[in-house]
Amino acid sequence: MRHAVQLSGVLGVAVAAPLLACLWPAAARPPAAALTGAAEDGPGGARTVRYHGVRVPVPEGWTVYRLDRDPSRCVRYDRHAVYLGRPGPQPDCPARVVGRTEAVHVQPLDGRPEADGGPGASSRTIVRGSRLASYTVRRSTGQEARLALPEAGVAITGVYGTDPSLLQWLLRGTRLDPAGPAVPPGHHRPGEPDPPTDPTDDPSFAMPPFIGPPGPDGEDGEQGDGGDETKAEGAWAAGRGFDTCTAPALSSMRAWRPSFKITNIYIGGAARGCAQPNLTPGWVRKVRKMGYRITPTYVGLQAPCGSRPQRFTAGNAASKGRKAAVDAARRARALGIPPHKPIYFDMEAYRGNAACRRAVLRFVNGWVKRLKSENYKPCLYSSAASGIRDVGRSARIARPGCVWFANWDGRARLYGDPYLPDHWWTPHRRIKQYRGGHRERHGGVTLNIDSNIVDGSVY
Structure with a gap:
């Protein structure tokens, strides 16, 4: 009898598979790479997961993370995963993640301020459930799709590496759940506390002033004039700084404030590897009110001879540099960063021949010229x-x-570097990243950071 049941099950699957292939929209079928393995409860070899008001297909080999059960999970875009829910206030992210592959993040659409460094809630495309099966992911400078599904009460962020076809399949295969949203939009779950109040919301709140260590010429590190160019284009600061993959919680920033003066934010780009659940215009405003100065950084396409899959080519380097500048300026404005402030392009290390180096120079040339025309100060990390x-x-x-510049020699010294003559980019135009990813603890809070010494342009 057991053998008969097993045989009937096999026959049932054999008959059902062609039927499912006919019933499931052809445009929503996964690419061949996603079709391997036995189906669990979804068509075409993919299982599905339910969240809030939707069912999302999950290709074989992908991991599903439920952030309500694991709130410290870092939403990373460099690995195949489906993230469900809102991240906790302090995700445990590495100091640096550069590069992307396909990933999807589904979270409640509840009217809270839009984060992730995007241009605001209005940047999401509103899609009705009946139109998901025909949704098209268009290639974009940021290599992402941002949707709002009001019927389900969810927002979906999807990213892709180089080809949007797999992300498009995932979004076209997403369906409204007949059971409806688990929580009505704009409401909290029963027993869930209200969002915590923040003392920096009080207009009278101000952190005590902080003066960093003297710069190389003995001046205190704040708002120098350092020559006509620096005076004309914006402020500089000197002191200790840190950068980490995702903007920390405001409570963490307050705890670290007595130890650091400068921090970094990753505002966007096709190779930005971490989600930014805390990064909003309000976060930027409050952190600056604490006394921090910020280095806004855009992580776009990388060198043709670099190690990341997101790359420009020798033929399109100049145009891609210009497009990156336009997108970076748009994202900076959305975060409330005023004109004439610096934006750093993150060009990761590369090794290559003369042709690759020439392509990098064409890209940087396009970035610099176009960002100037967008009324921001073009800078470079590499x-x-x-x-x-x-x-x-x-x-x-x-x-x-x-x-x-990155030189992980462990020395917090801006000058005397073997690769940069001392007369390049001076005065007040240098930052050095002298130590890579490691954990530090300040004010009872531990973060994974890179360490910087600063005498350069900041916001």
């Missing part, structure tokens, strides 16, 4: 031994007005 060295040696391009 390895001292590759991007900074190559740009510094070139006399044929428009150079960035300030640099942030």
Whole structure:
């Protein structure tokens, strides 16, 4: 009898598979790579997961993370995963994640301020459930799709590596759950506390002033004039800084404030590897009110000879540099960063021949010229031994007005670097990242950070 039941089950699957293939919209079927393995409860070899008011297909090999059960989980875009729910206030992220593949994040659409460094809630495309099966993911500079499904009460953020077809299949295969949203939009779950109040909402709140260590010429580190160019284009600061993959919670920023003066934010880009659940215009405003100064950074396409899959080419380098500048300026404005402030482009380390180096220079030239026309100050982050060295040696391009160079030699010294002559980018136009990812604890809060010493352009 047991053998008969097993045989009937096999026959049932054999008959059902072609039927499912006919019933499931052809446009919503997964690519061949997603069709391997036995189906669990979804068509075409993919299982489905339910969340709030939707059912989402999950290709074989992908991991599903439920953030309500694991609130410290970092929403990373460099691995195949489906994230369900809102991240906790302090995700446990690495210091740096650069690069993307396909990933999806589904969370409640409840009227809270839009985060993730995007241009605001209005940037989400409102889609009705009946139209999901025909939704098209268009190629974009940010390599992402941002949807709002009011019927289900959810917002969906999807990213892709180089080809949007798998992300498009995932979104087209998403369906409204007949059971409806688990929680009505704009409401909290029973027993869930209201969002915590923040003392920085009080207009009278102000952190005590903080003066960083003296700069290389002995001046205190704040708002110097450092020559005509620096005076004309914005402020500088000197002192200790840190950067981490995702903007920390405001409570963490307050705890770290006595130890640091400068922090970094990743405002967007096709290779930005971490979600930014805390990053809103309000976060930027409150952190600056604490006394921090910020280095806004855009992580776009990388060098043709770099190690990340998101790359420009020798043929499109200049145009991609210009497009990155337009997108970076748009995102900076959305976060309330005023004109004439610096935006750093993150060009990760690369090793290549002369053709690759020329492509990098064309990209940087396009970035610098276009960002200036967008009324922001173009700056560059890169390895001292590759991007900074190559740009510094070139006399044929428009150079960035300030640099942030990586040389993990453990020395918090801005000058005397073997790759940068001391007369390059001076005064008050240098930041050095002297130590890579590691954990530090300040004010009872531990974060995974890179360490920086600063005498350069900030917001």
